[in-house]
Amino acid sequence: MNDTAQPQGIISLAILAMGGEGGGVLADWLVDLAENNGHWAQTTSVPGVAQRTGATIYYIEMYPQTASPTGQPPVMALSPFPGEVDIVLASELMEAGRALQRGLVDADKTTFIASSHRVYSMTERTAMGDGRVDEAKLLAGAQAAAKLFITADFAQLAEQAGSLIAPALYGALAASGRLPFSKAQFEATIERSGVGVKTSLKAF
Numbered sequence: 001m002n003d004t005a006q007p008q009g010i011i012s013l014a015i016l017a018m019g020g021e022g023g024g025v026l027a028d029w030l031v032d033l034a035e036n037n038g039h040w041a042q043t044t045s046v047p048g049v050a051q052r053t054g055a056t057i058y059y060i061e062m063y064p065q066t067a068s069p070t071g072q073p074p075v076m077a078l079s080p081f082p083g084e085v086d087i088v089l090a091s092e093l094m095e096a097g098r099a100l101q102r103g104l105v106d107a108d109k110t111t112f113i114a115s116s117h118r119v120y121s122m123t124e125r126t127a128m129g130d131g132r133v134d135e136a137k138l139l140a141g142a143q144a145a146a147k148l149f150i151t152a153d154f155a156q157l158a159e160q161a162g163s164l165i166a167p168a169l170y171g172a173l174a175a176s177g178r179l180p181f182s183k184a185q186f187e188a189t190i191e192r193s194g195v196g197v198k199t200s201l202k203a204f
Contacts, residue, residue: 033185059080088114
C-alpha cells in the first residue's frame with residue numbers, strides 16, 4: 001500500500017466490465033475515494049451491447065488539488081486514449097483482451113489488473129467446433145503488454161465473500177499501490193456507500 005507517494009498530474013483509470021458486475025459502483029467508489037482525499041475526479045461511461053449482456057468502459061480521471069498551479073481543476077478527458085491510461089481493470093479475461101485490442105494497455109505506463117475467469121462470448125459459444133479463445137495466449141499477451149500485470153480469479157474470491165466482483169478488483173487496485181491512498185481510505189469509501197458494506201469489505 002502506498003501511503004506517501006503523490007501522483008504527478010492526472011491519474012487515469014479504465015474499467016472494462018459486463019452488465020451486472022458492479023463496474024458503475026466501482027467507478028463511483030473511485031470518484032468518492034479521490035474527492036474525499038484531496039483530489040478532483042471525473043467519471044464517464046460508454047455502454048455497449050456487444051459481447052455478453054452488454055460490456056461497458058468506465059473511465060475515471062483524478063488530479064491532486066495541491067498540484068494545480070492556479071487552484072482550479074484541470075480539464076479532464078471524457079474517454080480513454082490508447083497508450084495514455086495509467087491503470088486498466090478488466091472484470092473477465094475476454095474483457096482484458098478487449099482492453100488490449102483497443103490499445104489501452106501500454107508497456108511503459110499501465111498497471112493492468114484482470115480477473116482470470118471466463119464468461120464465453122457469443123462467437124465462442126456458437127462456433128461449430130471448439131471456438132474458445134486460448135486463455136494462455138491472452139494471459140501471455142497481457143503480461144507482455146503491461147508495465148505491471150496483476151491477475152487472479154477475482155470472481156471466485158468475490159463469490160466466497162458473497163459479493164460481486166467489483167470489491168475484489170477494488171481490493172487488488174488498493175494492494176497494487178498505484179494510487180496515493182491508504183487501505184483505510186479505500187475502506188472508508190465502501191463504508192460511505194452504505195450498501196452491502198459487510199460483504200463488500202470482505203471481498204475487498
